[in-house]
Amino acid sequence: MHIPDGYLSPQTYIPMFAVTGAFWAGALRKLKTQLHAKQIPYLAMAAVFSFLIMMFNIPVPGGTTGHAVGAAIVALLLGPWTAVFAVSVVLIIQALVFGDGGITALGANCFNMAVIMPFVASWVFRLFRGQGGQRLSLAAFLSGYVGLLAAALATAVELGIQPIIAVSTDGRPLFAPYPLSVTVPAILIGHMFLLCIVEGMVTMLLLRYFYRHDPGMLKEAEAL
């Protein structure tokens, strides 16, 4: 899911920085008006929480592993705008410390995982949640599942349009070489059957844990 440097053309990554920058500015304005200065360390800790979730690589069939992004659960517990901030911070740290995801692709990676995913997860949760615990688990699972699927689709589209928008004079793709007909099924199938399930499970298990042990926290989250 983390797009490395070299896969996106400037025609893609520069606009992606602009769009994500607009969301960062929006998140900043929103958080400045809603949150007290007291919550500055709180946002940093939300970022670390997402970082921790990404550390757990869960084995999936086929010998590979997958990890959740954590954007959905952060969005459900703290609100989508907080998740925009928290997950972006994690992605920046990962790019700068681990080289996970490129510097030029940072705008696109943040857009996919820190913007699309939390908002889609929040909307799906609101759509499916009920009053009882059963609907809550289902809504939490679906919010994680659909949130990550939407982020994966955005990634596939960003990569798949490269052979259309950036080619050499002899028609050779200059960046990601695979067309949409390859990137969309390749990325979506892997996510639909493996990684989205992991994300959905993590979101559901954590939300269920809070529902059982700290229901007050969920009431606060619903108000966001």
Next chain:
Amino acid sequence: MNNKIPAFLLENKPYPHSRTVTVKTLFIDKAVGHISEFYETVFTNWETARKDGLFQRLNARTKLLFLVLFVFAVSIKKDVSSDILIAIFIMPFVVLSKIGILSFYRKTLIAGFFFGLLPGLPAVLNVIMPGEPVYRVIELDQPYELWIYHVPQTIAVTREGILSAMTLTSRVANSVSITLLVVCTTPFAELVKALSTLRVPEYFLMILSLAQKYAFIFLKMLADMHTAKKARLIGRPDAADWIAGRLAYVFKKTQQRCDDVHKAMTGRGFTGQVKLASLRAMTPVDIIYGAMFLTLWFFILII
């Protein structure tokens, strides 16, 4: 000589459990392994950033300029020869910055292989990208049309495909080497402060800086919890519930820690106005290097 060990301790009886128990926490162990990797990476970077090398002596703003200019240059160059030129240009800086050259290029090549060559390999075939065949792989009895996909009769490696995979690999390796050079020679806190020159709001930078510090605290907490749990573990744990419980616990703990941190910040004069400590002033050497990077960047762009 008689010993004083009680008789029941001298009996050689098997362990009272009737069945063999397996403790399946391997993937949790791997996660804890990732935590150690985080520490290792941060400390290695911190160590190399303290060395007395060329890049270490430069101001973080100059290095940020280098990073932005050259990652951009790599991203717009369209051929392997330009990438090789950029790689040759970077090498003296790596040597002069006293970064372990073998480890540096090992990381770069590994990244180039896993993120460039490996994902780019299928593109060398004319099934993905049509082009001039240079090596015939397989001959089918006829071409096939599978939904929106076209499988040609002769599946071959193409010249365009090879060039595309090579460009992707060299571009990924170059971008990683530029990023590594800056990250390994600059303390994270300085790099974050330097981002303010790109008009990144200080509010955001403070959260970024705090998050990196908290990562240490909470990752250690999680690793300790796992060690404590494993030490007392007999039988099969419910791994999913355990992870959910520990992550939820860390989440609650982070909330509690917020109050403490805010009190500590207020006690040190924090009034809500975020103001990061400023970077050291640019010296003439920093400006000369900045100008040199700009000149080389222009040179790379026009060739």
